[in-house]
Every structure is written in structure tokens, then in C-alpha cells.
Amino acid sequence: MSLLVVGSVAFDGIESPYGKVERALGGAATYFAVAASYFTHVNLVGIVGDDFSKEDAQIFRGRRIDTEGLERTAGKTFFWAGRYSENLNERVTLTTDLNVFATFKPKLPDKYRDSKYVFLANIAPDLQRDVLHQVKKRPAIVALDTMNYWIERTNAELRETLKHVDILMINDSETRQLSSEHNLLRAAKHIFKMGPSTLVVKRGEYGAMLVDKRGVFCVPAFPLEEPHDPTGAGDSFAGGFMGYLAGVGQKSDVALRRAMVYGSVMGSFTVEKFGLDRLRHLKRNQIHARARHFAKLTQFKL
């Protein structure tokens, strides 16, 4: 089933204790699309400037990623730079140049308008809603990511958008901020009243947690001895999660649990190297082997 993603395509400057890259391809939609393309066909909507070269666009070639919705316009591509702390558990943003992203108005090519699975990456809530209006039929699953900036500054817009969302995928602190509730189970109940029926909480080194009316499912983060760069891990998680669901065309409890595992698998690969260096070179058997490793990591017999 076709999976639509709308979000940023960007260049990132990354500093971590393991090295430094001045300008690597990045952006939420890029990580998402590459991760999801191992599972399903992806329709990408985003914007880049005229500094986005043919070599840059290679990231999408030879994969099941349609880039008709990737707008090119005069100006520079979104640039973000950040520095990670020694333990990779904190980061400071050094630069955020929105550039052409500042005036981004997502436009869905006609052939994208019957997408059954939709992922609204972290952009302004009114733009996220505008994307949903361009999809012809109510999709099977709409998932959304957001951040503290939108929760604080465009809360009413975000609330309006959330009415049309099935799965909210955010981190712990965003969950707590949005719901004004520290306890994640109580937070989930608040969020269910806003629209979503499923909450996926991304917890970084502690893994991820899915809450819906059936209960809770937890998956740990894959233990890595040498994590290099957490940039894009959450978007890769989302790509693996939604890619798996769109690929199988299901939303049963069994499928959602598998999606959590494949999300965690893709996030863990991303962290292993800088930028997209690991994610772009995966083989399907590596993905499945790591999923089996997650089983070893968590399963027990009573």
C-alpha cells in the first residue's frame, strides 16, 4: 500500500564525539522515506533549494521512493547544525536556517492523493492538516510527529489537526508537555480525547512504548556499544513503523507490535553511523536478523 510522507529534506551539520560532518543529507522526510522504502512504496512531499544536487537526489534512487512531490525552488535547502554531548544524550542546536522551508506549502501530486497511509513529519500543524485535506479518502492510518515548538506556539492549530490523526508519535517530554501529565498512561488517556487512538512514545536509549485501548507494548532500544550519531533515529523509527504497517496493509495488535520492532530496528541502524551512512546501505536480511535479535533481547518463557 502506498505511504505518503510530508516533511523536511535538509542538510545537517553534525558534531559528535565520534566525528564531525559539515553538510550531510538529512531531514525528517529523508530518514523516514529511506527507512520505509525497505518495506513499501513511499510518496515523498517536501521542498529543496537549487543547492540540492543530482548527487544529493541519489539517496532516493533505486528505492521505492517517488519524488514527484519533492518541490525544487530558488534558494537554499533547509540547513540544521547541532552538537552532541560526550554521551550523545544531549544536543545543542547550533544553526537552524529554514531557507526555502520557511515558505513551504505542501502540494500533493494527483497520484499521491489516494495514499492509504500518511505520515505527517514534524512541520507546522496547519500544513499537516492541509496535507490531509488533499488526500481524497480518509486514509487507513494517519500518523503525526510534532515538537515542543508547535505544542507551545500553535497549540490550538495542533489540537485541530490531532482530531484527524490515528497515531501520535512523539517523545517523552513532548507527551508530557502536550498532555500536562507526567505519568505516561494518564498522558495517553488525555491524548486519546484529542483524537489519536494510539500513542507511540519514543524514549531514545530507553526504547519505545505503544499505548492504545488494548493496553501497552514496550520495546527496548537496541544496545549498541558504539553509537555514533542519533540524528534521524526517531524519523527512521517512524519510517520502519509506518513502512511495515503500509507494507502489510494491517493495523491489528500483532501488526502494531511488529511495527514497533521494525521501527526500533531502523532507528538502531541509523545511530550506528553518521547521517544516513548506515541506513542507506542496508540489506533486507540484515533488517530481519536484527528484528530476531530484538526477540532475543526481550523474550522469556514463564
Add this chain to the structure above:
Amino acid sequence: MSLLVVGSVAFDGIESPYGKVERALGGAATYFAVAASYFTHVNLVGIVGDDFSKEDAQIFRGRRIDTEGLERTAGKTFFWAGRYSENLNERVTLTTDLNVFATFKPKLPDKYRDSKYVFLANIAPDLQRDVLHQVKKRPAIVALDTMNYWIERTNAELRETLKHVDILMINDSETRQLSSEHNLLRAAKHIFKMGPSTLVVKRGEYGAMLVDKRGVFCVPAFPLEEPHDPTGAGDSFAGGFMGYLAGVGQKSDVALRRAMVYGSVMGSFTVEKFGLDRLRHLKRNQIHARARHFAKLTQFKL
């Protein structure tokens, strides 16, 4: 198989957003013994003052807990008081009156000296080692808890004691402090060189993680909507963990994984009410039902 525990028996003053108790029975060895007694016979070594009444001692009655090793002496019982933050994720210590605990010299009654399973709760490392010297034969499993105080002030003593330990059970920050290593896999490798062959990291609301030469096993914390009081959760975890292992007399990978689950089960019950209020009134079928709930929380099919 008999399980020996050495550690504090105390009174606790606890303040949390859910209420306040001025003087509740507590202490690491108390939580441990009560939790473990649901699985096996426990030999308790500790010290109390003459303010420890017959009513207080009721906590150990009607359970498989031998208190011949609980010394009574003139003076007051160890008293600790603390206050939890609104979200229960931070606490400040208000009072630490060691009282009779300050001069505690653990003495094992003769019948305890053939214990096969030993848990050295958080006390001075030289006392922990002295307990091991009193055990006749090398036990099947020696597990140890410690804290930042001993890691900082008696590091050489602790290192000496760790040479005789199989399982180290500490929290994230203690793991990082002891190993001078943030990454938990790398930390585990450092710790294996100190003696223990297994590291159990207690991560509070994020659950627990076991690392040994075979790999990693993760178990989440049980999601609770209304946690009341985290006091004793780690010691109850240790009690469930060691109680299970001693009960079955095994240390296979399968047994260690189950022990992690039963540890998490006992910790989760403790947090539900103040002090020992929940832990002391459990039924075996409630324990097993919660263990099955942990399976639901974590298991998936690929």
C-alpha cells in the same frame, strides 16, 4: 534452596504527592526478605534497636523468613526520611539516622552458614565481604547491591569485595560511576573484569537490563497509572529476582530471564502503595498474573 540476605532493617519517613507516613517499617533487607519469601526460604541478617516492637516484627511472621540473624541491641533502629518530587522521579533525603546500624557487624547464625544463595544489600563493602567469609562453601550465586557513597569513599574495599560476586545489581548512575563509562554495554565489560559475570541495571521507570557474556535481556517497568511510593522498589526487585533463582535452584539463561520478570513484578507491587503495604499482602496468583501481564507487555511474533 536457602537464601541469605544481609542489610538494613529500618523505619522510614516518606513524603510523596500521595501522602505522608511518619514512621513506616522499611530497610533494604526487609523489602528483600518479604519479596523473596513468596518464592523461597529466607535467612535474614540485620540489626534493630529496642524500639523495634513485636508488632514491627510481625512483618516477618507467617512467612518463610528466619529472623535468628536479626540482632537486637540497645538504642534506636536505623531511621531514614525522604521526600519525593511531584512526579516521584526525584527524591531528597531529609534524615539519615544510622543509630544501631552504625556499629553493625553482621554475624551469621551457624545454620545460615551453608546458604547457597546470598544477597548482600547496600552496606559497607568490608562488611559484605565479611559475610561471605562466614559462609562455609562458595555459594551458587552471590549478588551485591551498592551505592554512590561506597563507590566514592571505599572504592578499593568495594573492588576487593566484587572479586567474590557473581551478580552486581545497581542502578544506571551507579553503573556509570563504578565503571567510568556511560555506555552500559561498555560499562558491563569493565565490571566483568572486576569479578561479576552478570550485571543487572535497575532503571526505575524504564525497567531493568541484564547483561552477561551471552548477551542482553531487557524488561520494562510495569506501567502504573497511580504509583504511590518508590521506596523499596529496587530491594523488592532484588528479592523477587534472587527469590526466584533460589526457589528453582537454577542459573540458566531461561531462569535468569524469569528472575528479571519476577523481580520487576515485585518492584511494581511495592510502588503501588506506601512502604510495605502492598508487598506484604500479596497472593501467589496475583504474582503470577502480573508476570503474565509482563509477557503481554513485551512479547511479539515476527
